[in-house]
Amino acid sequence: MEPVEVIEGSVSVLDRADVDTDQIIPKQFLKRVERTGFGEFLFYDWIRDGEIELEPNPILVTGRNFGGGSSREHAPWALQDFGFDAIIAPSFADIFYSNCMKVGLLPVILGEEHVRGVAEAGAARIDLDDQTVDYAGGVVRFDIDEDTKHRLRHGLDDIGVTLRDVGAIDAFEAAGKADHGPSTGAL
Amino acid sequence: MSSPRTLFDKIWEAHTVADGLIYIDLHLVHEVTSPQAFDGLRLEGRTVRRPDKTVATADHNVPTDGTPVARMIADELSRKQVETLERNCEEFGVPIFSLGSDRQGIVHVIGPELGLSQPGLTIVCGDSHTSTHGAFGALAFGIGTSEVEHVLATQCLVQKRPKTMRINYSGELGAGVAAKDLILATIGRLGTGGMAGHAVEYAGETIRGLTMENRMTICNMTIEGGGRAGMIAPDETTFEWIEGRPAAPGDFDAAVANWRELPSDEGAEFDTAVEVDAAAISPMVTWGTTPGQVVQVTDAVPEPHDEVQERALRYMALEPGTPMQDVRLDRVFIGSCTNSRIQDLREAASVVQGRRVAASVNAMVVPGSAQVKAAAEAEGLDEVFRAAGFDWRSAGCSMCLGMNPDILSEGERCASTSNRNFEGRQGKGGRTHLVSPKMAAVAAIEGRFVDIREWEGI
Numbered sequence: 001m002e003p004v005e006v007i008e009g010s011v012s013v014l015d016r017a018d019v020d021t022d023q024i025i026p027k028q029f030l031k032r033v034e035r036t037g038f039g040e041f042l043f044y045d046w047i048r049d050g051e052i053e054l055e056p057n058p059i060l061v062t063g064r065n066f067g068g069g070s071s072r073e074h075a076p077w078a079l080q081d082f083g084f085d086a087i088i089a090p091s092f093a094d095i096f097y098s099n100c101m102k103v104g105l106l107p108v109i110l111g112e113e114h115v116r117g118v119a120e121a122g123a124a125r126i127d128l129d130d131q132t133v134d135y136a137g138g139v140v141r142f143d144i145d146e147d148t149k150h151r152l153r154h155g156l157d158d159i160g161v162t163l164r165d166v167g168a169i170d171a172f173e174a175a176g177k178a179d180h181g182p183s184t185g186a187l
Numbered sequence: 188m189s190s191p192r193t194l195f196d197k198i199w200e201a202h203t204v205a206d207g208l209i210y211i212d213l214h215l216v217h218e219v220t221s222p223q224a225f226d227g228l229r230l231e232g233r234t235v236r237r238p239d240k241t242v243a244t245a246d247h248n249v250p251t252d253g254t255p256v257a258r259m260i261a262d263e264l265s266r267k268q269v270e271t272l273e274r275n276c277e278e279f280g281v282p283i284f285s286l287g288s289d290r291q292g293i294v295h296v297i298g299p300e301l302g303l304s305q306p307g308l309t310i311v312c313g314d315s316h317t318s319t320h321g322a323f324g325a326l327a328f329g330i331g332t333s334e335v336e337h338v339l340a341t342q343c344l345v346q347k348r349p350k351t352m353r354i355n356y357s358g359e360l361g362a363g364v365a366a367k368d369l370i371l372a373t374i375g376r377l378g379t380g381g382m383a384g385h386a387v388e389y390a391g392e393t394i395r396g397l398t399m400e401n402r403m404t405i406c407n408m409t410i411e412g413g414g415r416a417g418m419i420a421p422d423e424t425t426f427e428w429i430e431g432r433p434a435a436p437g438d439f440d441a442a443v444a445n446w447r448e449l450p451s452d453e454g455a456e457f458d459t460a461v462e463v464d465a466a467a468i469s470p471m472v473t474w475g476t477t478p479g480q481v482v483q484v485t486d487a488v489p490e491p492h493d494e495v496q497e498r499a500l501r502y503m504a505l506e507p508g509t510p511m512q513d514v515r516l517d518r519v520f521i522g523s524c525t526n527s528r529i530q531d532l533r534e535a536a537s538v539v540q541g542r543r544v545a546a547s548v549n550a551m552v553v554p555g556s557a558q559v560k561a562a563a564e565a566e567g568l569d570e571v572f573r574a575a576g577f578d579w580r581s582a583g584c585s586m587c588l589g590m591n592p593d594i595l596s597e598g599e600r601c602a603s604t605s606n607r608n609f610e611g612r613q614g615k616g617g618r619t620h621l622v623s624p625k626m627a628a629v630a631a632i633e634g635r636f637v638d639i640r641e642w643e644g645i
Contacts, residue, residue: 017495018379018477022609027590031248031264033222033271035332045611065380068413068477069607070588071315072220073331094349094383094415095315095329102333145347147207158333159233162341168205169236169343177201178342180445181212182303182434184242184282187290 001104003155007086008125009058011118014043017063021075021096024067030074038074039081056083059126061119063089064112067096076100086126088133090115101148102158108133114140128153191452194420195351195386198326198449202309209346212308213320214338215294216243216281218272219590220313224336225275235279236342242303243276243283245269246293248590251553251580256287265591279339292556292582295319295524299403300558302432306421306446311338316524316606318409322402323429324421324449326386329410349415350458352385353451356393358466363639365534365623366401367526367604369393370408371471373463375481382414385459388451389419393465399428400530407525408606411478420450472511472636473608473621475499480608484511484626484638502610503618504598511636514620518601519550519631520613522580523587526604526624527555532563535604535628536571538639544576545634551578551593553585577631589614602630 029041039056046052054060060079066089067075076099079087086106100107108126110118110133117137118124124135128149133140151161162169172178192200202210214237221243228234235241245257248265257273260266269286276283284290290297295316298304306324311317313335320327330344338344354373360366374381387409394402402419409417426443429435436442469483476499482489490507491497500507505514521527521535532554544550552572554560560582563569569579586593587605595601595617604627608619622630630636 020477020607020609022588022607022612026611026615027588030219030590031268033226033268035223035226045615065383065413068379069315069410069609071313071329071331073223073313073333076331091380091383093380093413095331095410099331099333102331147345158345159227159231159337159340162208162337162343162345165205165208166341168208169210169341172204172210178210178212178237178240180442181240181308182305182436183239184213184303184434185239187242187282187301187433 001155001157004104004106004128004152006125006127007058007106010123011059011061012054012057013119014052014054014060014062018065018068019062020069021067021072022069024075025072025078030072035077036081038078039083042078042082058085059124060084060087061115062087064091066092068093071095073099073103076103076105080105088115088118101152104152104155106152108142110140110142191455193351193451193455193457194324194388194418194449195326198307198309199348201307204343207345207347208343209309210343211311211338212240213303213310214241215298215310215312215317216241216335217247217294217314218245218268219247220332221275221335222268222271223332224339225279227336228279228339233340235281235339238280238282240342241281241339243272243281244291244294244297245272245285247584247588249286249583250592251583251585253581254286257285289557292558293524293527293584295407296527296555296559299323299399300556302429302434305429306425307449311344315410316407318414318417319403319407319524321406321409321416321418322399323425324419324446326416326418328416349386350384352382352387352459352461353457354387354389354461354463356389356391356463356465358393358464359396360393360465360468361640363625364468364470365625366397366404367623368468368471369465370405371473371478371481371621372468374408374412374479375471377412377461379411379477379479380413382409382412385414386416386418387414389417394419395422398530399424400528403528404525408478411606421446470623470626470639474503474505474511476502476608476610478606478608478621482511484636486511512638513635515635516548516602516630517599518595519548519627520586520601520603520605521551521624521627522553522555522585523605524555525606527553527559529559529562531604531624532559532568535624536568538625538628539575539577539632540571542575542632544631547634548631550576550631551580551586553580554582556582586613588612602627602636
C-alpha cells in the first residue's frame with residue numbers, strides 16, 4: 001500500500017445519499033479474480049445511462065451513509081482504480097469505511113455544511129497528519145483512529161503488522177483459548 | 188465482583204489476543220470475495236494458519252439449474268471463479284463443499300446446518316450477511332477481502348470495539364406476521380443507518396418464542412440497518428438445533444453448560460436501547476430501493492419527503508397513494524440467506540398447497556442448500572411447489588443478487604424473500620419488493636400483494 005500524506009486537487013461531486021456498493025460496482029463485475037481493472041465499471045449503470053458524470057479527480061464528495069450494503073471490497077478497488085484517493089462524506093457504512101482504510105483510499109467524515117462547502121469550492125487539500133481539510137470555506141478538522149492513521153501514513157501492510165506480534169497469537173492458542181470452536185477438518 | 192456484562196462483552200473479551208486484535212473461531216469462505224486474498228497469500232509466501240477453522244463453499248454465482256460440477260458451469264467467468272476457489276482450497280488445505288457436494292449451499296445456510304455456527308464463537312466471512320450466525324449467540328460479521336486475507340494468514344482480525352445496542356421486543360407476533368416483518372419494521376423505524384457502529388442484541392419475550400430459522404432471518408438483516416453484528420442470546424431452542432449436527436461438540440453437555448453462561452447479565456449496560464412492541468407489527472412490504480423504505484401491506488405507497496424518496500419512487504415506477512395491495516407482480520423469488528431454510532419453504536408451501544401461481548407471474552423457489560433441498564423433497568414440498576407452477580431450483584444465492592443466470596429483466600417487478608431492494612440488485616432495471624416467505628407465496632398466487640391476515644386461503 002502506498003503511504004498517504006496529503007491529497008490535494010479538484011473534487012468530483014456525487015450528490016446522493018445512501019449510495020450502496022451495488023451501485024458503486026454492480027455484481028456482474030465481481031467475477032474477476034484479480035484486484036485491478038475495476039475502475040472502468042465504477043457506477044456502471046448510472047454512468048452508462050447518463051444519470052451522472054464523474055471526473056477522475058483526487059477527491060470524491062458525496063452524501064451520507066455512503067457504501068452501504070454488500071461488503072465487496074471491489075467497491076473501494078473500483079473507486080481507487082478510477083482515480084480517487086479520498087472520499088469526503090457526512091457518514092460512511094461501517095464495512096465500506098473499514099475496507100477503504102485497508103486499501104489506502106482515505107474516507108473523511110465532515111459535517112453536512114462542510115461537505116456542501118467542499119463540493120461548492122471545487123477543490124480541497126486533505127492533510128492526514130494534521131487531520132485537516134483545507135478548502136475555500138476554511139480549514140476543518142476530521143477524526144481518524146490513531147492506529148489506522150499511523151498505518152496509512154507509513155503504507156503498512158496490516159498482516160505484516162499483526163505477524164510482528166505472532167507470539168501473542170501463539171500464546172492465545174497455547175493457552176487453549178482457541179479450542180472451544182468446531183473443527184472444519186472433521187467434517 | 189465484576190460488573191454485569193453483555194453477551195457481546197463476554198465474547199469480545201474471551202477473544203482479545205492483544206489490544207485491537209481478536210481471534211476468529213470460524214472463517215467461512217466463498218468464491219467471490221476470496222480469490223484476491225489467496226493470491227495475496229501466495230505473493231507473500233504465506234499459508235492458511237488454521238485451515239481446520241476455515242470452510243468454503245460456492246454459492247454466489249453458481250447456476251441453480253442443477254449443473255452438477257464447476258467445470259460444467261456455462262458462464263466462463265463464473266466457472267473460472269468457482270474453479271479458482273476449488274484450486275485455492277486444495278492448495279491451502281481448506282475444506283470445501285463445492286458445486287455437486289451434498290453439503291453445498293449458501294454459506295450462511297450451511298454454517299448453521301452443519302452445526303459449525305455455535306454460541307460464543309467469533310465468525311467472519313467476506314459477506315455482509317455473516318450477521319446471520321449471530322442468531323446462535325455468536326459474534327458474527329462481514330469483512331472485506333483484505334480482511335479475509337488477514338484472517339487466513341493470522342486467524343485474527345484487527346477490530347475496533349463497536350458500541351452495543353439492545354432492541355427489546357415485547358408481545359407476541361400476530362397471526363400471519365413473520366420474523367421478516369419484525370426486522371423490516373425495525374429497520375423501517377431506525378433507518379438504514381440506524382444501527383451503524385453497533386453490535387445489536389435482539390432480546391425480549393418475542394425473540395425467545397422464535398425458532399432458529401426465524402432468529403437467523405432477523406440477525407441476517409442487521410446489516411440492512413447498518414449494524415456491525417446482530418446477536419441473540421443462546422437458549423434451549425439454540426441447543427436443540429445444534430445437538431446431533433455433524434460439527435456439534437463431542438461433549439455436548441459440557442458445551443451447553445458453557446453456553447448457558449453467555450447471555451447478557453442482569454443489569455448489563457448497552458450504549459443504545461430500543462423498545463419495540465412486536466404485537467403491533469403487521470405484514471410488511473418495501474416500496475422503495477432501500478430496506479428501510481417499507482410500509483405495512485395495508486398501507487399505500489407513501490408521499491415522498493425528499494429527493495432520495497422521489498428517486499426511489501421513480502425507479503420503482505410507483506405513484507404515491509396507490510394501495511400496496513394494488514401493486515401487480517411479474518416475478519416471485521423465494522430463497523436467499525434470509526429466507527431459504529426448511530421452515531421458510533414449509534411456510535410458503537402451506538399457502539400454495541392446491542393452488543396455482545397467477546398466469547402473469549413467473550415464480551421460483553430456491554432452497555438455501557443441497558441439504559434443505561433434499562429435506563424439502565423428502566417432505567414432498569417440491570411437488571407442492573411444482574404442482575402450483577413454481578420453478579423448483581437447486582441451491583445457491585440465485586436471484587438475491589443476480590450474479591448468476593437468475594435475474595430480473597428491465598422493468599420486471601418482483602416479490603422477493605431476499606434482503607436487498609437496491610436499484611439493479613436483482614438485475615438492471617428490476618424492481619424488488621421485500622416480503623416474508625408466506626407473503627411472497629400468496630403474492631405469486633394472486634399476482635399482487637395481499638394482506639395475508641385477510642386472505643381467504645388462510
